[in-house]
Amino acid sequence: MLRSLLVLVLVTLASCLTYPDPDSDVFVVPERVTSLYEIYFEDALHHLPMGETHFTKPPAQVRVLLFGNHGAGKSSFVTHTVERPGLLPTGIAMTTDKITYVTGGGSDSMLDSRSSVGLFPELDSLFQRYPTLPNHFSTRVYESDKHSPILFIDTPGTVDTQVSYGFDINAVINDLAKTSDLILVFLDPHGQSLCQRTLDVIRTLASDPQIYERMVFVLSKVDLLTDGFDKLNLMVQITQNLAFVVPQKGFKIHPMVLPEYIEASDPHNAEVLRELNALDEIHGMLIQALSRRAQDAAHSFKALVERVDVAVAEVIALDDDIRSQRSTVNTKVFLGAVIILSVCYFGWDKLADQVENGHWKEVLGCSACITLVGVVVLKSRPALLDTVTVQTAKEVAPRLGYLRETAAHLMRKIAAGVGV
Numbered sequence: 522m523l524r525s526l527l528v529l530v531l532v533t534l535a536s537c538l539t540y541p542d543p544d545s546d547v548f549v550v551p552e553r554v555t556s557l558y559e560i561y562f563e564d565a566l567h568h569l570p571m572g573e574t575h576f577t578k579p580p581a582q583v584r585v586l587l588f589g590n591h592g593a594g595k596s597s598f599v600t601h602t603v604e605r606p607g608l609l610p611t612g613i614a615m616t617t618d619k620i621t622y623v624t625g626g627g628s629d630s631m632l633d634s635r636s637s638v639g640l641f642p643e644l645d646s647l648f649q650r651y652p653t654l655p656n657h658f659s660t661r662v663y664e665s666d667k668h669s670p671i672l673f674i675d676t677p678g679t680v681d682t683q684v685s686y687g688f689d690i691n692a693v694i695n696d697l698a699k700t701s702d703l704i705l706v707f708l709d710p711h712g713q714s715l716c717q718r719t720l721d722v723i724r725t726l727a728s729d730p731q732i733y734e735r736m737v738f739v740l741s742k743v744d745l746l747t748d749g750f751d752k753l754n755l756m757v758q759i760t761q762n763l764a765f766v767v768p769q770k771g772f773k774i775h776p777m778v779l780p781e782y783i784e785a786s787d788p789h790n791a792e793v794l795r796e797l798n799a800l801d802e803i804h805g806m807l808i809q810a811l812s813r814r815a816q817d818a819a820h821s822f823k824a825l826v827e828r829v830d831v832a833v834a835e836v837i838a839l840d841d842d843i844r845s846q847r848s849t850v851n852t853k854v855f856l857g858a859v860i861i862l863s864v865c866y867f868g869w870d871k872l873a874d875q876v877e878n879g880h881w882k883e884v885l886g887c888s889a890c891i892t893l894v895g896v897v898v899l900k901s902r903p904a905l906l907d908t909v910t911v912q913t914a915k916e917v918a919p920r921l922g923y924l925r926e927t928a929a930h931l932m933r934k935i936a937a938g939v940g941v
């Protein structure tokens with residue numbers, strides 16, 4: 522009995538010898554591949570569907586925030602750009618009274634704040650920071666069969682009079698600006714120089730250099746400035762006021778007028794307005810932002826494929842390694858068990874006697890019992906690599922070649938200037 526126990530302890534010890542340290546790569550690598558696959562890889566595949574036409578598009582929308590004077594033409598600019606007349610309310614009175622996300626989608630609809638969170642999950646934290654904002658938020662979806670690469674964020678016009686927005690508009694604009702690719706600041710001739718609230722928001726945003734480089738100042742509705750003196754006077758006023766709140770470097774004001782108002786002007790004015798109009802330049806900035814997004818997407822996708830590639834190879838190599846180690850251990854345990862059993866049970870002399878006298882049955886019978894115990898102990902050890910991880914790695918491996926090719930193809934397209 523004592524001998525059998527001793528054998529059991531020895532076999533258990535032998536089986537533990539190859540058990541890895543919990544902090545070793547054996548545990549870290551599978552965790553890495555699983556999280557890569559679940560978090561990034563699946564996500565990347567979801568956002569970057571296979572196929573050439575889809576792959577030239579960025580994975581997420583470019584965000585364009587519009588803010589500025591009331592009635593400066595923010596909503597009209599969006600409506601014009603997405604070529605959907607009447608999409609948003611526009612007019613002389615304060616028309617936009619909510620923060621409005623504008624995006625293309627399956628069908629024309631207006632989503633309230635709760636449904637908007639379903640479409641833009643990041644809104645959840647914004648609504649938590651500004652609890653009254655959900656009552657002043659909506660998403661305008663316009664029917665579009667094409668991918669909608671731009672998300673416009675229209676905001677209520679800023680005024681100095683005692684208007685209650687129902688939420689802290691300065692702070693919300695500031696928050697939205699942080700995650701926007703382009704920030705269009707609308708100033709207009711009627712706002713005369715600039716209203717104080719608009720200036721306050723500009724000052725806060727411009728104090729962050731990273732936000733400032735994404736800000737574009739637009740002097741809208743320039744067709745209203747028919748008098749050359751008015752025009753000069755206004756430009757001087759705006760420049761003076763802005764000079765107090767923005768860094769001088771890279772400061773430029775883009776005069777803008779929507780085409781329909783050019784058509785309505787007299788032929789001479791129309792000619793001047795066409796010359797002056799920076800609308801195409803501003804649309805060009807949207808295209809540039811899209812192209813930047815596409816490049817970022819291509820780079821991160823390529824990096825992602827490379828990372829998954831390495832992690833998958835590591836897991837497969839590790840799995841092979843463990844399998845071969847295990848089979849070696851199994852053989853060693855078997856042989857070890859036979860020898861240990863024989864020595865312990867019979868002692869050297871008796872064993873020699875037994876073998877000499879041809880009592881093989883006894884020797885082999887006891888060996889088989891001990892080996893059985895050894896195998897049970899081995900099998901009951903926790904798995905070194907969980908099977909899901911290994912299976913995942915093996916499933917992903919054959920697709921990696923295709924993904925690598927796709928990433929390279931995407932990079933070639935970007936390099937050739939086919940951004941979006």
Ligand SMILES: Nc1nc2c(ncn2[C@@H]2O[C@H](COP(=O)(O)OP(=O)(O)OP(=O)(O)O)[C@@H](O)[C@H]2O)c(=O)[nH]1
Pocket residue numbers: 590591592593594595596597598610611612613614615616617618676677678679707741742743744745777778779782
């Ligand atoms: N003359 C002229 N009028 C314009 C131009 N663009 C827009 N408008 C008019 O300006 C008015 C205000 O335009 P909106 O687009 O509602 O302005 P907004 O900035 O969204 O206004 P709020 O939402 O109230 O802040 C509307 O009557 C538009 O038709 C333009 O280039 N020239």
Ligand SMILES: [Mg+2]
Pocket residue numbers: 595596597610611616617675676677678
């Ligand atoms: Mg508006």
